[in-house]
Amino acid sequence: MKKQNEALNKRKKAKELENPRDQFMVISKRDMKKRGWKQLDFIIISGDAYIDHPSFGTAIIARVLEDAGFKVGIIAQPDWRSTKDFKQLGEPRYGFLVTAGNMDSMVNHFSVSKHRRSYDNYSPGGESGYRPDRATIVYSNRLREAYADIPIIIGGIEASLRRFAYYDYWDESVRRSILFDSRADLLVYGMGEKQILKIAENLEAGLEIKYINYLPGTAFIADDLESLYDYEVLPAYKEVKNSKKQYAYAYKLEYLEQDPIRGQQLVQQHGNRYLVQNPPVEPLNQEELDHVYSLPYQRNYHPIYENQGGVPAIKEVKFSLVSSRGCFGACSFCAISFHQGKMMTARSKESLLKEAKKIIAMDDFKGYIHDVGGPTANFRRPSCTSQLSRGMCRGKECMFPAPCSKLEVDHKEYFEILRELRNLPGVKKVFIRSGIRFDYLLQDEDSRKYLKELAAHHVSGQLKVAPEHVSDSVLSYMGKPGIEVFDKFREAFYQVNNEIGLEQYLIPYFISSHPGSRLEDAVELAEYLRDINHHPDQVQDFYPTPGTMATAMYYSGYDPRTMEEVYVARSKEAKKMQRALLQYHKKRNHQIVRKALKMAGRRDLIGYHKKALVPPTH
Template identity: 40%
Template sequence: MRIRRLSDWLPTTNKEVKLRGWDELDVILFSGDAYVDHPAFGPAVIGRILESYGLRVAIVPQPSVHDNLQDFTKLGTPRLFFGVTAGCMDSMVSNYTASKRRRDKDAYTPNGDKGFRPDYATTVYTKILKEKFPEVPVLIGGIEASLRRVTHYDYWSNKLMPSILETSGADMLVYGMGEQPLREVVELLQKGIPFSSLKTIKQTAVLLEEGEKVPKNKNWQDVEISSHEVCLKNKKAYASNFKVIEQESNKLYARRIFQDVGSKKLMINPPYPTMTEKEIDGSFDLPYTRMPHPKYNKRGAIPAYEMIKFSVNIHRGCFGGCSFCTISAHQGKFIASRSQESVLKEVDELTKMDDFKGYLSDIGGPSANMYQMKGKVQAICDKCVAPSCISPVICSNLDTSHKPLTELYQAVDKHPKIKKSFIGSGIRHDMLVPEFNKNADPKELDAYTEEVMTKHVSGRLKVAPEHTSDPVLKLMRKPSFTYFHKFKERFDKINKRRKLNLQLIPYFISSHPACEPEDMANLAAETKDMGFQLEQVQDFTPTPMTVATVIYYSGYHPYTLKEVKTPKTKKEKLDQHKFFFWYKKENRQWIKDKLTKVGRTDLLQKLLPPDNSWRKNKPGKAKNTFNDAVTFKDKPSRRKNKGFKKKRR
């Protein structure tokens, strides 16, 4: 048993600062999350990164904004700057459901208690700091700042908002993963360059004052997008902006983006290249305690920590580019993978934890099966502007070999203290179908699928076809549902041959842009025919910086500027839900009337045949334990689920 000292964590109080013998701090971080010193928690990563640069860093987790604001002043004035983040989630996503109801729990707070994170936390914290310390620079980052760096639609207030730099008054914004830009910020500050002069650092954004000269960089090309004021008046202009923003965010050689905001000018510098293996290993190999701060010992467990406590993140980024997902907007579409050595080192650390019982809950990432995947010819990737590498087809230049991932799983399982390692992250089933992934070796894909099914699943394998309608799937940047059928065939074949008795759990989204009621009726009929009976469904939630959200607000697709219909009203969303629940007595007459009216008696025959055979042949029951997802009725697994609840995005 390893005995931890209070000084093993970054200090959170003056007492802890003095324990380290410091009389001054270089950087003070403010976070909307409780402080968990773990590589899966962004505020801890930033703190440890800054510490590795030789800085004296403290963190103030979940400062109170309801009293005399002493949490903002108790540690004094930092020598370099304040850092502010809302935490691991956008504060509005954390605080509210898709129906705008305040959530009952906050997963990043001890005991799941709510009320410790204010709405629009980044802006609230920054305004307080600028009021208390007007001369001290404030640098904002994290997913909330990253996804709100430019004019964006805010679903909860139902309006367009300008860059969070404008609303918060912050001096600089770091978007995406912060290790690389922070290194340059610190190096320049340590050389004596004033914070106000840091205008040309990659992967940062700043607001230039009226009349301020635009800093030159001979290596960058510039592009101007419609101003915030134009966007307020013209939804099509707002939509067209997003194509530029998304493409430049995912380019290896991007242009610098400018947008007028009132009398000021927003300047978003190009992103850094994808982190190298050495760089990402360095971030994960920092001296994390991997535990919550001892101050929470008597307050209860932190749900988000308990969920990932015994999991390992093996890569960052996602080349799927799904139109409803924010991963590529924050982490990028190019994959940054850790070395096998770094992963095994972390696994070994996990096995030494006091309450480790031999089970890893996840070896994964944003998508479980993208580890070590990249372009075969880098020069082709250098010129690419496509937002997705696998939609509408898998790029011929993408190496989709699953062999390194299969070998990693096998290396992890060889550790003498590992009884079983689970794959809790979502798997891209489409990449395991040879008819879709035509570049891959079918035998290799089957070997990976069988490895996962036989050794890394406890009862259920979750995948995300998302819909059955090809037009909706095309807009989602997802493949045809045909490939889910083909994957299920392979899944069933392995399941039967190996006598596994596993369940396949697909996820679906309702009320997505371009989705009509008939599409939902067809989804219900097709999944019913496959043996699934839906019990819950995830409703589309418009979050900043996604194609689907731009369509939801503006009514236009940002790449074509063609109109796209989106269900918005409560009635429209409820109608789509009713088709999922075709087996409920209260919905049957409504479904009959609706499908008869639009002449789709074919779907009516499938959902509610006149002989009432659907009553006799209803599938059995099985609960899905995943939050905000679809659940199904099917035959329950007898295996104990040693996996864990995991939020999808």
Template identity: 40%
Template sequence: MCREEMRALGWERLDVLLITGDAYVDHPSFGCVLLARWLIHHGFRTGLVAQPRWDRTDDLLVMGRPRLFAGISAGALDSLLAHYTAFRKKRRDDAYTPGGRAGARPNRACLVYANLARQAFPGLPLVLGGIEASLRRVSHYDFWTDALRRPILMDAKADLLVWGMGERAILECARRLDKGAGADALAGIPGTAWLDRLDARGHPARLPASLANAPLVALPGHQQILDEPEQLLRLTQALEQQVHRGDAWAFEPVDGRALVLAPPAVPLSTAEMDELYSLPFRREAHPSYREAIPAAEMLRTSITSHRGCGGGCSFCSLALHQGRHISSRSAESILDEARALARAAMTSGRRGKDGVAISDVGGPTANMWQAHCALEEAAGTECGASDG
């Protein structure tokens, strides 16, 4: 998080800078921290700026300009949901901030941070990610203003948007840029979206060759939805179809441009999940903080066993973000983490000889660990469960 910590690691310059609306807690439940650990594991020097001030660029510049790109996330929650209740009442606290104080991140944090990063690092590729960007990747109804908003990339000063689970996409971004490619070379990475111009046929003009023969899911255009509001339902259905079938790309015409969505990233296999969650997370807040972070205390002894949701509940957007394929860790990986938690508790004296009480073992929904789809198996297609 600072130059002194870079020097302690022998780093002169960062490869990747991640900017997040959450405080820095070194725990796998915090998305930017998980991705930072993943990038470092693959050889990319990564720094984190947590909850920067948004009226100046100073906080983004403390570690210098990164060599490859900056990644931007509003944090574990949509920033407006972090600030307001369903009755649009201002919240008084934020569990992801030291002392639980509200107001440490701006409204529409992805837009604000992207604009701030563009000021701090002119010409640097910028990549949006996280739940706020992912669920606002196409035209969407905005509850807070009771209006239809354009895809978030139309308003953010970013080159690419990573939607869904980001390990594969962010690593591919780093690898492509590390080879000397420019931001244009990021188009086509599975699990991402970008803007293009429309050709004479009304299609994306510079479609990557990898998508030329792939199935297409055409989305209703933004103006079409404004003219016929019921088209928003068709957009939602088509987007879910594109996510769940796994092999199709999609595009939406918006104000004379094309929002292009690559097919979703392949879910992580069990071996990859085990590798990811075996990284050396400290499960503690950064030592620079002087006040407790409520989410850190709540999540300290939780264990993630799987991702994804096989359900299709109408009130939930989880499957649209994480997919319906279940990616599970092995039983031994989960047990190893539980043993590590017990050893850490005994070493710290937090639980003494009694070990540790694990608060939760699970995923984003009900217990779907190692679940799989028998219909897909019968059809001979990959299910993304225990074998990935």
């Protein structure tokens, strides 16, 4: 302990002398020379271009380590075809931290129809080709070639959601934990500030990476289970690869234990070794979260990208505020609960106002704060206070199938923050783009007052909401409320807009071909769109990505919650039909919509009458 305190004081003194508050992080030997550094403590390898903004995980981890006095460098988007770029900053004293970036590299590269994308929002000029497929695995293996024994710690969304054996949509197979394929020493899952600081302190104290296997929020590979106790065993990799039912059951256990208070250690055998996941780490408290967002981010992409047109990803977030983390909504197609967790933590009003003033002072700020939110903008507090001592209820959801009787709903603080933000000198408008849970808003006894304030001050003509579907059975698989809840919100929204004399519109989002959605469900959705006179220009096909319950349904054909069979539209034609039905109004879809209606036994919807979706064939 004495040695660790001495090291901490030494780092703090060095940090005070360097005073890098007006600098980007180190990305070159030249930067190291300017700071008088001969060797870095940690080097972060990232699949994204370097953007020094708190909406990007690489920037947060780099700043958190820097704040603790460690010397940190970033190698952004190295050429993975050789080891040359991985050596450009030399060998770090303690280890490499590897991330694919803010987005899963396979989702970044491929559309849901598996066509390779030509645009990359996280690369210079929006050009694709700056990162490999499965970037975490490729980067880690290149590092093993360059530095055989250096500690490698992987993290970020790609690693986090592949920590167990997982279904890979692009391979159409079950792959083993990413820890095995990457040959990394340790995996940090979830939001990693606490874990990475503990790992850094242990390495600095001289502890070998193989012994840093006890930290919450991490996973590692064990040769045997002799040193473990009080753990739960998942179906082995071989079992989940050979049995779809076992895959669904494994996911069920993984999902149920993702709780920082009551969660157990989980073990999954892979051949003659074992993947071990320690329980989730407790989320940062408000003071800790405020501190993370107070660090000296430059709030822009690094100047080296200027000649390439910058990095497009900054545009959406440059003038936005992250106000919270976590989500207890638990939509089955979303990975937030498996990554950030269900427990809500939120920044203080003072912290948000302070960051807003930094935004206002920027030369290119035009008066518009684009967002104040998180995974769900109007979630700012735990769903109930009892979860803080006993954890989230095992096997139950706060909002589904109906809001829990113990749900504590309060929008007062959130709207107080919005009021103070929009009243700051220099602010013209504060928008909410990250989305709200309309069912949660309706639970508030003052919902009409808040909805009116939302419409009057925080909507710019259109408010995006996500009912996702209309069929009760499909919504049940999605973990979403019945469509009557959305209808209630929709009616209230238009009423308050009429009262305040504004003409604004709701833009509802829907997903086609979600597990559980049959052809007749898609027809029901098309009829609903007809009745509300909404013609969506864009429709999201269900995208099976690692870490979500819906993906487990898609692959296995079972609902992990009940272990009952679930229908899945798998063929290209079945998916095309469901998608076309949502856009029945487009002439190019008429032929396939007619075919779908005939197959569904709904010829009554073909014709020229009021209820018809498409005209007959001439």
